[in-house]
Structure formats: C-alpha cells, structure tokens
Amino acid sequence: MDHLSLANQFNTFAFEVKDKCTSINSEITTLQDNEFFRRIIFSRYYYALYHKFLAHNDELASKTGPGLHEVLLQKVQTYNDPKLYQTFIKLRNLRIWADYKDNDPTALSVNLNTINTNVYSIIKRTTIN
Amino acid sequence: MKESQNTDYKKVLSTAVVMTAALLSPNHVVASVPEEQSIFYSKPSYDQYVNYEFVQQSTYSYSGIQNDIPMLKQMEISKLSDKINSIFHTKIVEHWIPADGLLEKTCLFIKVNNQEELISATDDFELDLYLNLKEELNSNNFFNMIALL
Numbered sequence: 001m002d003h004l005s006l007a008n009q010f011n012t013f014a015f016e017v018k019d020k021c022t023s024i025n026s027e028i029t030t031l032q033d034n035e036f037f038r039r040i041i042f043s044r045y046y047y048a049l050y051h052k053f054l055a056h057n058d059e060l061a062s063k064t065g066p067g068l069h070e071v072l073l074q075k076v077q078t079y080n081d082p083k084l085y086q087t088f089i090k091l092r093n094l095r096i097w098a099d100y101k102d103n104d105p106t107a108l109s110v111n112l113n114t115i116n117t118n119v120y121s122i123i124k125r126t127t128i129n
Numbered sequence: 130m131k132e133s134q135n136t137d138y139k140k141v142l143s144t145a146v147v148m149t150a151a152l153l154s155p156n157h158v159v160a161s162v163p164e165e166q167s168i169f170y171s172k173p174s175y176d177q178y179v180n181y182e183f184v185q186q187s188t189y190s191y192s193g194i195q196n197d198i199p200m201l202k203q204m205e206i207s208k209l210s211d212k213i214n215s216i217f218h219t220k221i222v223e224h225w226i227p228a229d230g231l232l233e234k235t236c237l238f239i240k241v242n243n244q245e246e247l248i249s250a251t252d253d254f255e256l257d258l259y260l261n262l263k264e265e266l267n268s269n270n271f272f273n274m275i276a277l278l
Contacts, residue, residue, distance in 0.1 A: 082256060082259060082260060082263075083256050085274075086255065086256060086259050086276065089236050089273065089276075090236055090238075090274065090276045092228075092232075092236075093227050093228040093232070093235055093236040093238075093274075094227055094228075096231050096232065097227030097228055100228075101227065101228075101231075104225075104227070106225040106278075107225075107227070109223065109278045110238065110278055111278065114277065
C-alpha cells in the first residue's frame with residue numbers, strides 16, 4: 001500500500017472511530033468520550049498526516065527509521081504554511097501522549113471535530129509545499 | 130613537662146588561626162557558587178583587565194528557581210497568558226501539555242474564557258493565536274506551539 005492510500009485510510013479510520021457509538025460495560029457510549037479510543041483517534045490522525053507528507057516528498061519517503069518523524073518536522077517547518085505546521089505539531093504531541101502517557105482525563109477536553117477538520121483539509125490537498 | 134605543654138598550646142593556637150582564616154576567607158563565602166562562576170575563582174595579575182560582566186548582579190541565577198522546571202513552565206504560561214489577554218482580551222482558564230517531558234519543546238493546549246465566542250468571531254482563532262504568539266514561542270524555552278483544547 002502506498003503512502004497516499006495509508007494517509008486516506010488512517011484518516012477514514014480515525015473519523016469513523018470518532019463518530020462511532022458502541023456498547024461498553026452494557027452502556028451505549030460514544031467512543032470519543034472514552035480515553036482509550038481517544039488514543040486510537042489521535043494516533044491515527046497523526047499517521048494520516050505523516051503518510052500524507054511522505055506521499056508528497058519522494059526524498060523523505062525513501063528513508064526509514066524512527067528519526068524520520070523529526071526529519072519530517074524540520075521539513076514541515078520549511079513549507080512556510082503556519083496552519084500545516086500547527087496541525088502537525090498538535091497531532092505529534094497528541095500522538096506522543098496517546099502512546100506514552102498514562103491516564104489523563106484532560107484528553108477528553110480536546111475538540112475532535114476541530115482536529116478532524118484540520119487533518120481533512122490537509123488530506124484532501126493535491127500538493128504540499 | 131612544661132615544654133611539652135607549651136608545644137601543645139602552640140599546636141592548638143595554630144589550628145585555631147587556620148580555621149578562623151578559612152571561615153573568614155571570601156572563597157568560603159561563595160563556596161555554594163560553582164567555581165567557574167565565582168569572581169574569586171581565578172585571581173588575575175595586577176595589570177590584567179577583568180570583565181566582571183559575566184557575574185550576574187541578580188541572585189536569580191543562583192536561586193533554586195533556575196532548576197524548578199514546573200515553576201518556570203508556569204511562568205512561561207503566565208507570560209503567554211498576558212500576551213493573549215492584551216491581544217484578545219481573554220484569559221486562559223485551562224491548559225494541558227500532553228507530551229510534557231517527552232519532547233524538547235511541546236505544544237501548549239489551552240482553553241480561554243470565551244473560546245466559543247472568539248472561534249465564531251474569526252476565521253481561524255487557533256491560527257490567529259499561533260501567529261500572534263509566534264515571536265514569544267520562538268523565544269520560549271518550553272513551548273513551540275499553542276493550540277486550542
């Protein structure tokens with residue numbers, strides 16, 4: 001699967017989890033109101049952006065390794081697009097919380113609709129520079 | 130016996146003199162300051178020009194606050210809050226640092242007093258926040274981005 005397809009699928013998956021309601025502990029719950037699902041949503045939105053940027057940069061796409069996240073950050077900084085940069089930094093911080101931090105109810109205060117709009121506006125772009 | 134007592138007396142006296150001198154020495158006074166920061170560290174020759182500007186006049190740099198990271202973060206947040214207040218006439222009511230301690234510089238997530246009102250009054254209030262605080266964030270030691278909760 002190429003980077004663009006991954007970007008689209010991660011974005012779609014995060015969006016669907018965000019909007020989904022299900023039964024947890026015999027109660028109908030909106031998944032976005034659950035900290036565990038918040039972790040999944042933040043993480044998938046971040047990787048949607050990550051693969052979107054790689055899809056538009058052959059040089060970065062040819063590289064591998066954990067340092068690529070930092071290299072990507074430096075690259076995004078050079079695009080001179082403050083909204084793009086802001087969205088990327090936001091999601092990068094939320095993804096790190098999602099993967100490495102213990103329980104924190106403040107995560108439930110993050111407005112997921114805003115994040116969805118932020119990410120989708122980047123995913124649907126035909127160019128990134 | 131008398132000569133031996135005299136020798137002991139001299140020993141005690143010389144020890145007392147050395148200890149007193151050590152206690153009164155300026156080097157003793159600044160013992161808690163790192164040597165390289167002490168103006169007494171290296172004594173220059175009489176004809177050598179010494180620039181004492183490197184010795185900060187304020188005691189701030191020697192105080193415990195310089196290593197109190199949570200306190201310094203609160204001070205930086207307070208500075209950003211003042212700037213937000215001066216531009217948008219609102220104040221931070223909640224903040225969150227999701228990647229606290231895991232990145233060199235982190236994103237500060239905030240909620241302001243009349244957030245919904247400000248969001249509906251502007252095209253992109255979150256972006257406006259960042260653009261207006263960009264200079265402060267560039268010189269900030271802890272935060273490289275600001276975003277809304």
